[in-house]
Amino acid sequence: MLVSMLSETREAKGISTKRNPTDLVTRADKAVEDLVVRYFRQRFPEHGILAEEGSLHEGKEYRWIIDPLDGTTNFAHGVPLFAVSIGLEYRGELVAGVVLHPPMGEMFMAERGRGAFLQRGGTRQRLHVSDVTSVDKSVVATGLPYDVVEKGTNVLQIGRLCRKAREVRILGAAALHLAYVAAGRLEAFWEQKLNPWDIAAGALLVQEAGGQISRLDGQPFAVDCRHVLATNAGIHGEMLALLKS
Numbered sequence: 009m010l011v012s013m014l015s016e017t018r019e020a021k022g023i024s025t026k027r028n029p030t031d032l033v034t035r036a037d038k039a040v041e042d043l044v045v046r047y048f049r050q051r052f053p054e055h056g057i058l059a060e061e062g063s064l065h066e067g068k069e070y071r072w073i074i075d076p077l078d079g080t081t082n083f084a085h086g087v088p089l090f091a092v093s094i095g096l097e098y099r100g101e102l103v104a105g106v107v108l109h110p111p112m113g114e115m116f117m118a119e120r121g122r123g124a125f126l127q128r129g130g131t132r133q134r135l136h137v138s139d140v141t142s143v144d145k146s147v148v149a150t151g152l153p154y155d156v157v158e159k160g161t162n163v164l165q166i167g168r169l170c171r172k173a174r175e176v177r178i179l180g181a182a183a184l185h186l187a188y189v190a191a192g193r194l195e196a197f198w199e200q201k202l203n204p205w206d207i208a209a210g211a212l213l214v215q216e217a218g219g220q221i222s223r224l225d226g227q228p229f230a231v232d233c234r235h236v237l238a239t240n241a242g243i244h245g246e247m248l249a250l251l252k253s
Contacts, residue, residue: 009043010036010077010110014086023084031154032080037061040076040092048072060205071097073231075205079181088112093183095208095231102231105209107187116187116213124190124216137219137240138192143169143250146195146243149177149185153201161200165251172250186210189238190217196239196247198224204231211238220244224251 013021013036022035038061045063048055056067059074072094077083079090088111096104107116116135118124124135140146148169153161169176177194179185183206185197190213199206208231214221220241221229226248229236239247 009040010083010090010092014083014088014111018084021084028154030081030157032084033061034077034080034084036083037077037080041074044074044076044092044094058204060203069099073097073204073208075183078183078206079179082180087180089179089181089184091181091183091187093205093209095204095212097208097231102208102212105212107183107209107213109184109187116190116209118190118209118212118216120212120216122216124213126191135190135213135217136192137190137214137217137242138195139242140195140240141242143173143195143243143246146173147175147177147193148173148196148198148247149179149188149194150197151178151180151182151185151199151202153199155201165198168250182206183210186238187213189219189240190214192217192240195243196237198237198247198251200224200235202234202236207231207236211236214238222248224248 024033025031026033041059041061054068056071057063057065075093078093083090092108094106095102103120105118115127125132126135155161187210188194189197211221221238223233224235224237
């Protein structure tokens with residue numbers, strides 16, 4: 009569905025805005041969420057659901073955390089950098105996660121205690137974070153919150169890392185950033201003002217691939233912590249210091 013819609017005109021994608029002119033939503037966001045939520049409600053009616061476009065159901069022990077289209081702005085403009093992100097909690101702990109990147113045919117998946125993997129075509133490979141140990145040899149990534157125009161959030165940190173890291177990337181999809189840290193394609197990702205659906209699946213991918221994730225102040229990660237740093241573990245301390253200074 010998403011790949012076939014990618015080349016459609018912006019009018020055909022039914023683009024509208026939510027909180028401000030940079031916070032976009034398309035008919036694809038809603039269609040994918042309806043499809044995924046309907047599946048889980050039919051298969052696991054006792055499970056809770058939290059999804060970006062408003063689906064909310066109370067559950068007992070399990071909760072599915074769903075971003076039907078992470079990278080909506082990219083998708084709306086025809087840029088093939090977007091993902092579907094689905095995380096599963098059991099009694100408040102992340103236990104499984106999937107990040108699907110349809111344009112590349114890549115599915116990143118993790119299960120608590122059993123590792124992280126990349127499924128591509130007919131092959132599956134175990135994911136490992138990179139072994140880089142210094143920021144100056146690292147490619148790091150970040151995102152721009154929706155209030156960046158009004159408040160300049162994250163601008164100073166980006167400037168600081170541009171002068172220190174090998175490269176800074178802004179791909180426009182938090183779930184992909186986290187999957188790429190898990191796959192060793194990036195050494196670090198940080199962002200402020202994220203939501204649980206942005207990070208639930210990706211956080212578990214990073215942890216199960218041997219990486220580290222925390223709040224930006226170094227405190228332990230939680231799915232609702234909003235301000236997140238994920239790294240290959242080797243540069244976590246150095247990244248924390250750079251982002252705080």
